Amino acid sequence: MRRAGFVVAAATALTLGAAGTGRAETTATSEVTASWGDRVRLQYTWTDRQTITGGTLTVTDATCDDRTVYATLTVTTGAGRTVPLGDRHNTGGCGTTAEYRDITASDPSGVVRLTLRLCHPAPGGATATCETRYIGANPYRPQALPF
Structure with missing residues (x-):
């Protein structure tokens, strides 16, 4: 499966919805490292077919190469x-x-998947180097698989 190649470490847990609604929500966590060494951790909750909430992203400069690092998210x-x-x-x-x-x-049409890219600019201001390090499929939209 292609997804396994993108995720260095990922865990998914089922949690009970807030306010006693009894609605199940799925929280996804991914910790990935770019080939050059910088790291990112992403945690978020799929609440239904249309929505992602409660997301936290941490971006770590672990390479000490005098270049910034950034994460790009798309749905x-x-x-x-x-x-x-x-x-x-x-x-x-x-x-x-x-x-x-x-x-x-x-x-309103739903969120099929969330994609995370980790990037850092090339020396001298050239185009950034980016790697797609995580693609998370909405568990409420089984037609989102395969990638």
């Missing part, structure tokens, strides 16, 4: 659109971690 909607959720940068330098607690997405 693919049920209508086939790719929607950027934005870049989250760590500009703190060697050994630092930047944390973002603003990862959410919703679309």
Whole structure:
């Protein structure tokens, strides 16, 4: 399966929905490392076919190479659109971690999958090097598989 090649370590847990609704939610956690050594941790909750909530992303500069590191998140909607959720940068330098607690997405046509790319600029301001390190399929949309 292609997905296994993208995920260095991932765990999925089933949790009970808030406010006693009895609705099941699925929380996904992924910790990945780029080939050049920087790291990212992503945790978020699939609440239903249309929504991702409660997302936290941490971006760690582990290479100490005087280059920033950033994560790019996108979702693919049920209508086939790719929607950027934005870049989250760590500009703190060697050994630092930047944390973002603003990862959410919703679309009336549904959210099929969430994709995470880890990037860092090339020396001299050239085009950034990026790797797709995680693709998470919505468990409420089984037609999202295979990739």
